Amino acid sequence: MSEFTIRSDSADVEQIMKQIRARIREKRGVDYTEEEIRELANVKLEQFLDPRGVRSDLLAQYRQRREASTAPRNYAFEDTTLYASSRPILRFFRRLLNPILKLFFNPNPLIEALHIQSKLNDSYNQAESLYYELIHNLVLETTRLGIEVKNLKMRVESMSSRLDFDERRARALEGVVQYRPGAVAPLQPPTGGAANGQSLDQEGAERRARRRRRRGRRRPGPGGEGDRLASAEESSERHAASHERSEPPRRAEIDSHSDAAPGRSGPSES
Amino acid sequence: MKLAVVVQRYGADVNGGAELHARYVTERLSRHAGVEVLTTCARDYVTWRNELPPGVETVNGVPVRRFPVRREREPLDFGRRSRQVFERTHSIADELAWLESEGPASPALIDHLARHGDAYDYVILFSYRYYHAWHAARRLAGKAVLVPTAERDPAVGLAIFGPVFRGVRAIMYNSHEERAMIHAAADNAAVPGIVVGVGSNVPERTDPVRFRRRYRIHRPFAIYIGRVDENKGCTELFDYFQRYAATFPRGLDLVVVGKAVMPIPKHPRIHHLGFLEDEDKFNALAAADLLIMPSYFESLSMVALEAWALGRPVLANGRCDVLKGQCIRSNAGLYYGTYQEFAETLYSLESNGPLHARLGRNGREYFRRNYAWPVIERKYLEMLGRLTRENAASRVEPLGGWLERRRRTLPAAAEVLARIPSGPVLDGQRGEPTPAYVRRGRHA
Numbered sequence: 001m002s003e004f005t006i007r008s009d010s011a012d013v014e015q016i017m018k019q020i021r022a023r024i025r026e027k028r029g030v031d032y033t034e035e036e037i038r039e040l041a042n043v044k045l046e047q048f049l050d051p052r053g054v055r056s057d058l059l060a061q062y063r064q065r066r067e068a069s070t071a072p073r074n075y076a077f078e079d080t081t082l083y084a085s086s087r088p089i090l091r092f093f094r095r096l097l098n099p100i101l102k103l104f105f106n107p108n109p110l111i112e113a114l115h116i117q118s119k120l121n122d123s124y125n126q127a128e129s130l131y132y133e134l135i136h137n138l139v140l141e142t143t144r145l146g147i148e149v150k151n152l153k154m155r156v157e158s159m160s161s162r163l164d165f166d167e168r169r170a171r172a173l174e175g176v177v178q179y180r181p182g183a184v185a186p187l188q189p190p191t192g193g194a195a196n197g198q199s200l201d202q203e204g205a206e207r208r209a210r211r212r213r214r215r216g217r218r219r220p221g222p223g224g225e226g227d228r229l230a231s232a233e234e235s236s237e238r239h240a241a242s243h244e245r246s247e248p249p250r251r252a253e254i255d256s257h258s259d260a261a262p263g264r265s266g267p268s269e270s
Numbered sequence: 271m272k273l274a275v276v277v278q279r280y281g282a283d284v285n286g287g288a289e290l291h292a293r294y295v296t297e298r299l300s301r302h303a304g305v306e307v308l309t310t311c312a313r314d315y316v317t318w319r320n321e322l323p324p325g326v327e328t329v330n331g332v333p334v335r336r337f338p339v340r341r342e343r344e345p346l347d348f349g350r351r352s353r354q355v356f357e358r359t360h361s362i363a364d365e366l367a368w369l370e371s372e373g374p375a376s377p378a379l380i381d382h383l384a385r386h387g388d389a390y391d392y393v394i395l396f397s398y399r400y401y402h403a404w405h406a407a408r409r410l411a412g413k414a415v416l417v418p419t420a421e422r423d424p425a426v427g428l429a430i431f432g433p434v435f436r437g438v439r440a441i442m443y444n445s446h447e448e449r450a451m452i453h454a455a456a457d458n459a460a461v462p463g464i465v466v467g468v469g470s471n472v473p474e475r476t477d478p479v480r481f482r483r484r485y486r487i488h489r490p491f492a493i494y495i496g497r498v499d500e501n502k503g504c505t506e507l508f509d510y511f512q513r514y515a516a517t518f519p520r521g522l523d524l525v526v527v528g529k530a531v532m533p534i535p536k537h538p539r540i541h542h543l544g545f546l547e548d549e550d551k552f553n554a555l556a557a558a559d560l561l562i563m564p565s566y567f568e569s570l571s572m573v574a575l576e577a578w579a580l581g582r583p584v585l586a587n588g589r590c591d592v593l594k595g596q597c598i599r600s601n602a603g604l605y606y607g608t609y610q611e612f613a614e615t616l617y618s619l620e621s622n623g624p625l626h627a628r629l630g631r632n633g634r635e636y637f638r639r640n641y642a643w644p645v646i647e648r649k650y651l652e653m654l655g656r657l658t659r660e661n662a663a664s665r666v667e668p669l670g671g672w673l674e675r676r677r678r679t680l681p682a683a684a685e686v687l688a689r690i691p692s693g694p695v696l697d698g699q700r701g702e703p704t705p706a707y708v709r710r711g712r713h714a
Contacts, residue, residue, distance in 0.1 A: 011628040013601045020618065024610045154516040161517050 027160075062132050074121040077114040082107060271303040271654065272389060276406050277396040278374050280309040280334055281322070287572060288419040291468045292396045293329075295417075298469070298647050299394075300332050303654075306390075307334040308382065310374045310402070317342045318374035337379035347371050356424040356683045362675040365430045373401055380405045387413065392654060394442075398434065399425045407434045411666045414438040415653070420448050421567040422591060427686030430669075432456045437666030439657050442466045442650070444570035446599075446695035447591040454690045462660075464653055467570050469643040472579040473549070478557030481550060485543055491523040492585070492616065493558035495551060495573045496565070498530035498542070503564030503587050508535050510612045515539045517613065522620050524562070527554060555580050559626070560619050568592045575641050578602050578633030583626060585615055595694030602633030 083094040101107065277292040284290070292307075299305050307329070311320040318339045326335050351368040354360055379402055383393065387410045395403040398418040407414045416438045420426050435441070435456035441463040443449040453459050482488060498504050504526075511524050512535065523539045527546050534542045546554060555561065561577035563586045571593060574584045584603035586593035588611070597603035604615040619626055639645070669675060 011601050011625065011632060013598050013604060013629075016618075016625070017604065017615075020604075020611065020614045024614060027610075154513065157513070157517045158519075 063129075073125060075118055077111070077118045079111055079115075081114075082111060271391050273299060273303050273305045273654075274308055274383070274390040274393045275299075275305060275396070276308045276379070276383070276393060276402055278310060278318075278400050278402060279312055279315060280307050280329065280336075281313065282329055284313065286315055287569070288397045288417075290572065291417070291419065291570075294468055294471070295394070295646070295650070296332055297330055298643055299650060302647065302651055303391075305332055307332055308379055308402075309334060309336055310339050310376045310379065311336045312339050312374050316345070324378075335382070337376045337382065339374040339376050341373075341375065343371065343373045355428060358682055359678055360680050360682070361678045362429060362669060362680070364678070365428050365680070366675070368428075369401055369404055369430065372399070375401045380409060384409050392439070392657065395438075398431060404430065404434060407438050408666045411437045412439060412664045414664075415440045415442060415657070417442045417444075418448065418452060419444060419569045420452060421569045422447075422451060422687070422692065423567060424683040424687050426451060426455050427683035427690070429680050432458075433667040433669075436461060437664060439662075439664050440464075440653055442653065444468070445592045445595065447595050448569055450695050451591075451690055451692075455686070462653065462656065464649055466646055466649045467575070467641055468572065469641050469646045470572055470576045470579060471548070472576055473552050476552050476556035476580065478553055481553035481557045484550070485525075485541070485554075487523070487525060487541060487557070489523045489539075490559050490620075491525045491541075491557075492560050492562050492620075493525045493527065493554055494562050494564065495527045495555070496563075497528050498526060498532060498534060500532050501566075503566050504532060504534075506587075507562060507564035508537075508540065510606075510609050511540065512537060513609060514613050514616060518617070522559060522616070525554065525558065527551060552576070552580070555582060558582060560585055560616075562616075563587060563590075563593055565593070566590050571596075574603070575637055579637040579641070581630040581634045583619055583629035583633060585612075585619060591692055591694050595696070598694055598696060600632055600636035602629045602636050604629075 083091055083098070085091045085094065275292055275296045277289060279286065279289045280293060281289075282293075284293070296305055296307055310318065311322045311324055312318040313321040319342050320338050322336055324336050324338050326333055328334065348368075348371045351364070351371045355365050355368045383406050387393070390413060392415050393406060393410050393413045394415045394417060395406050396417045396419060397403055398416060398420060403416065407416060414437075416434070418435075418441060425431070432455070435452055435458045438461065441449075441452070441458075441461055443452070443463055443465045444467050446465055449463060449465055494504070494507060496502055507524075514521065515524075515537065523541060526534060526540065526542045527544075529545050530542060534540065543554075555573075555577055558577075559582070561574060561582055561584045563571055563574050563584055565571070566587055566589050568590050569592065571586075574586065574593065574596065577584050578600065584593075584597060586597050586603055586605045588594045588605035588607040593603075594605050597605050604619065606612040606615050619629070
């Protein structure tokens with residue numbers, strides 16, 4: 001992470017902050033400006049999609065409110081409702097005078113509409129609790145997903161810092177590796193033109209011959225050099241894995257190892 | 271020379287920022303002049319309830335004269351009036367009603383000053399935004415030396431404070447940012463002023479081992495000292511730290527010192543120790559790797575100065591102009607604005623030994639150069655000496671007539687504040703600091 005050096009006689013905080021920000025930009029690609037971040041923060045999702053804005057006991061609260069509510073649930077509306085009365089005589093006269101009423105207006109479409117509305121209200125009441133249950137389940141699921149996303153985000157951050165650390169560790173190790181005399185030198189990028197082609201061919205032929213000789217020595221059976229080399233490789237892998245760590249190296253470690261690891265990307269006081 | 275120090279609360283057990291500042295300055299000035307403290311009987315800064323007896327008592331060798339507060343603060347009324355003056359177009363009368371509602375309204379204290387003002391050469395007024403400072407500055411403008419302790423909050427945009435900032439004899443600022451903000455708000459550059467701040471009673475020796483043993487903290491840690499409050503940026507701090515802890519499972523712990531007024535997340539690497547006595551506090555600071563200051567608004571962070579005095583670097587919230595400015599001027603702290611910056615800067619301070627050591631040394635040097643007691647005392651005495659020599663008359667502008675005071679034409683204080691440039695004031699190579707403002711959006 002911290003790839004800057006400070007001189008022993010000074011430390012310029014502004015300069016350090018610039019370097020830190022440059023590193024952040026490098027990691028994250030194009031950065032948002034402060035205004036853009038503010039703008040993004042101001043855009044809120046719909047309230048019902050924000051799990052923090054919805055009560056987890058939504059369904060219970062809804063049922064409770066429904067039970068406590070004094071508002072009429074629904075009404076029944078039949079073809080007799082308009083003429084209904086507790087007094088039979090009154091009911092009789094209303095029916096009797098119905099034809100006269102029809103001279104003024106036709107009550108039948110009204111009766112029919114109110115009847116349909118009553119049926120619709122019933123079906124809506126039945127579906128309503130299902131909708132709320134559905135919303136409730138969606139909210140729970142969204143919350144669960146939100147938590148999972150947060151956890152995954154943290155894991156990604158953790159992995160990324162581990163990777164960062166490993167890369168730097170690898171660079172540091174590369175810097176201190178000593179090649180044995182006579183061992184195969186690491187491949188170098190080609191530098192010359194056609195003149196070097198012949199010598200490269202010769203070198204390649206020598207390498208191939210060496211490889212053949214080595215293969216010949218490995219063949220005799222278990223316990224040979226080939227196996228030893230393979231087990232050494234395995235052991236070095238295990239060693240590297242056991243050293244894999246996700247926390248920042250302590251200052252004391254850095255200070256004491258700063259000379260031993262010239263390729264280390266950490267700071268050094270000069 | 272006879273001085274009166276006027277402050278809202280005073281006592282050995284009163285630990286508010288401005289109040290502690292006032293006590294430290296009083297005790298130091300009492301070595302050079304006769305000092306009397308005029309304060310209220312209140313101990314609680316929320317209610318201003320009269321808890322201490324009126325009359326004269328001695329606190330650490332300094333006479334303290336207490337006056338009763340006329341009435342306790344009513345939070346609902348104060349909240350309503352604050353919204354009125356901070357967010358809406360309002361009148362001078364509204365602002366005066368806000369001032370009265372904020373308190374601590376102690377007319378007895380003001381009457382005493384008016385009657386016995388001649389007995390003092392200068393009156394040092396702490397915290398511009400309170401009743402006592404505003405009324406005392408108007409009554410004794412020619413003797414008033416104001417220590418504003420102003421943060422970047424909308425109160426600074428209220429119209430009633432402009433004449434006070436322009437009318438007092440001198441102003442002792444806490445930071446360059448505070449001075450720039452008040453100059454911009456009140457256009458008072460002509461008033462003699464100096465950036466002083468305050469020292470701290472940092473012990474010569476600390477015992478970090480004792481602290482670790484006593485509180486069983488064995489791992490390296492960063493520390494936060496102060497009220498654990500959302501307004502102090504603690505919610506953001508806990509959020510950022512938990513994310514950092516998930517990224518670096520064996521990184522620094524966080525030790526939190528101070529009274530909690532918000533829930534602290536239960537986390538194996540966050541240790542809340544509650545309020546600590548000074549000795550333990552300094553031992554804790556000495557044991558810490560660094561101090562984190564997550565606050566958005568500070569007039570002067572005494573705890574940051576204490577950390578620097580003990581050679582500990584500070585990681586500050588970059589949205590606080592004062593803290594950011596101090597980090598840059600001292601080269602003794604880093605700052606953050608986002609989680610990424612928080613993680614990178616904390617990691618740098620944690621893992622980069624030479625950087626940590628250099629910032630620590632810079633901090634010690636910065637404190638020694640600017641905030642050691644001899645420096646603070648000298649600045650106060652030089653300013654008082656200058657005022658005596660100049661002997662200029664000073665007067666606070668009148669408020670206007672009955673009708674004018676009730677005319678609702680003043681803009682919302684938050685709007686006024688938003689127009690005031692913000693950002694750290696950066697030091698030039700030599701001489702006076704040069705303002706390097708960064709215009710930002712509304713900063714309520």
